[in-house]
Amino acid sequence: MATTVSDFIIERLHEWGVRRIYGYPGDGINGMFGALQRAHGKIEFVQARHEEMAAFMASAHAKFTGELGVCIATSGPGAAHLLTGLYDARLDHMPVLAIAGQQARAALGAHYQQELDLVSMFKDVAGAYVQQPSVPAQVRHVVDRAVRIARSRRTVTAMVLPNDLQELEYEPPARKHGTAHSGVGYSAPEVVPREADLKRAAEVLNAGNRVAMLVGAGAMHAGDEVVAVAERLHAGVAKALLGKAVVPDDIPWVTGSIGLLGTKPTDEMMSACDTLLMVGSGFPYSEFLPKEGDARAVQIDIDAGMLSLRYPMEVSLVGDSAATLRALLPLLEQKNATNWRNRLIHAGERWQRVLEERANAATSGKVNPQRVVTELSPRLPDGAIVTSDSGSCANWYARDLKIRRGMMCSLSGGLASMGAAVPYAIAAKFAHPERPVIALVGDGAMQMNNMAELVTVAKYWRQWSSPRWICCVFNNEDLNQVTWEQRVMQGDAKFEASQDIPNVPYHRFAELVGLTGIYVDDAEQLGDAWEQALASPRPVVLEVKTDPDVPPLPPHVTMEQARHFARALMEGDPDEGGMIANTARQVMASVIPGKK
Ligand SMILES: Cc1ncc(C[n+]2csc(CCOP(=O)(O)OP(=O)(O)O)c2C)c(N)n1
């Protein structure tokens, strides 16, 4: 049988190193699925329940492997479903290729069934490269450029394939005018700034007495270099949400997360430092960085577009984080900032006591959600991968989960989309089947789409070399993160019509689809439940009945936020009683550790 355009594309993607594609079929993309089948597993196809989930999986594949993530969907609705997952990859700078079907070339422009203008639709999310080839000889360079551009710019690209084109016989481009002759292959350069710029950066850093570092996902492969530079500068290290796994939390001068989901030691460090070194982070909220002018600052980023954006930098270095830190190190003088270091270490110890108090504070009948994570943290097996959804659990993930060396973790950062934790955890397991994988998920996010992806886990888990895969559901019958945002940011009482969500027995749903379900409604059972889940011979849904009245407090509560909260109470919040008692306990734990 002649090689079709689709056979050629699959073969070419294989040459590019693609070994797995996430997606969902449909008649707009059947040619490609036929070719996938004929390739006899050279590229594995993983079937998600929904194309958005397939795109989240592709994004997570890129995050957990450093490789290109690939997702595939049919024309019209399938392609449209991909968008949110693709935006997740785009905003977190992940290389992802989307392959979408399209109606036959002769029907295009005819208001045909399932005909959308997909090139225009993808133009924003995959603006770096989106093409709809119209003849076989065009396909080779479209594949090559789509992959090379996605990888080199760490972004999303898209290929839209008319269904009749997919089935045509493949033709290489003829040697004549008006054709392109492309090849396979890309290796990332090691980008290091010029010596003169490194020296300018070193001068700023050497002059400081109280250095703060902020590291993000761009420093993920530079953990050792971050530690070496921090030791030389006697700096403290804060971590942006996506940079949580860059350095372990058991280092006493690692101050933890930053921002609304941040820690008090980070907040203190950022307001007291005289020098800031930011590495591989696009952390968005400038108000959590030093006040403009209070600190001299240096930033390292591989993407010049992300430089000097959140804080006016004195020296902006374009470079790979690991290579640039290595080049910088010999230019840095050993500091002896013992007071600064001790101040950070003491702040860290105080904060740890606050977190413990907050997690152990009594709640009104239901489980304190912080405790779910503080009980997991010390039980995390080596090499575990943790994902979190967007919702109040992201607060506990950011603050209470202690990452050790060799672990990985991620979430939908820039897009902060609900519904990413389970598809992320599925992609993590496909990429690293031997590692334990744990997803932390709110009940709203379960209902939105994560529940359906449990069916995907049930379909595939027997293929994984280790079955250890856990989805922990925080069942608070509330869209809690937003309920608190409405109270604290807007001063509005809880709007039950928009915030209450139905109670669903997630653990029983798990059993229904063939997984193990565990239910916990008493904090004292949490430790055993985690141990049981981690030892389970099949994947587990651990459902915990958590208290929605525990406030996900920012590191410091501003007067304006306190006023809004008071106004929400005066408006008559339906959860007033539990909320006031819990908030008081949580705030007291921060003000005077030891007093409840
Ligand atoms: C796709 C999407 N829709 C809406 C939001 C806004 N949002 C952020 S968190 C949240 C509530 C999540 O509720 P749940 O999953 O139950 O977690 P909880 O906060 O209750 O722990 C909402 C609605 C979002 N981030 N993403």
Ligand SMILES: [Mg+2]
């Ligand atoms: Mg909830």
